[in-house]
Amino acid sequence: MRVAAKQQTRFYPGQNTYSSIFYTLGLFIVELPYLFVYALLFTIPFYHLVGFVNDGELFMRFTLTLYLIAILYTYLGQLIAAITPSVQVANMLAGFFITLFFIVGHTSNNHAIAR
Secondary structure, rough: HHHHHHHHHHOOOOOOOHHHHHHHHHHHHHHHHHHHHHHHHHHHHHHHOOOOOOOOOHHHHOOOOHHHHHHHHHHHHHHHHHHHHHHHHHHHHHHHHHHHHHHHHHHHHHHHHHO
16 A cells, blocks of 8 residues: 555656556556466465365466456555545555455355356
8 A cells, every 4th residue: 555655646746747547557567467476476385285186277267366366456455545545544445345355255155156
């Protein structure tokens, strides 16, 4: 949150040298390779230590799922930091959303999930 808030203050120094759409698109694109490397470095030891099936397709599905979750939380944090007035409010709102996602993810019925 703090990094996104500091980047926001650097973006608005009074002179609009960058268009906001290009600045946001740049932040979006820069995070993608980093998050993929993060997901891959986490998945390689975790997948085998937990004892999942040694199958390449399942491994890549698990990596893709972790990658998409990392993208979701990263971009949600950047969005919350951009729309709130201070870092403290952003942290409180992010805590609410993370709790909400945790509760919704664990209270869904197995039969309601599409297969």
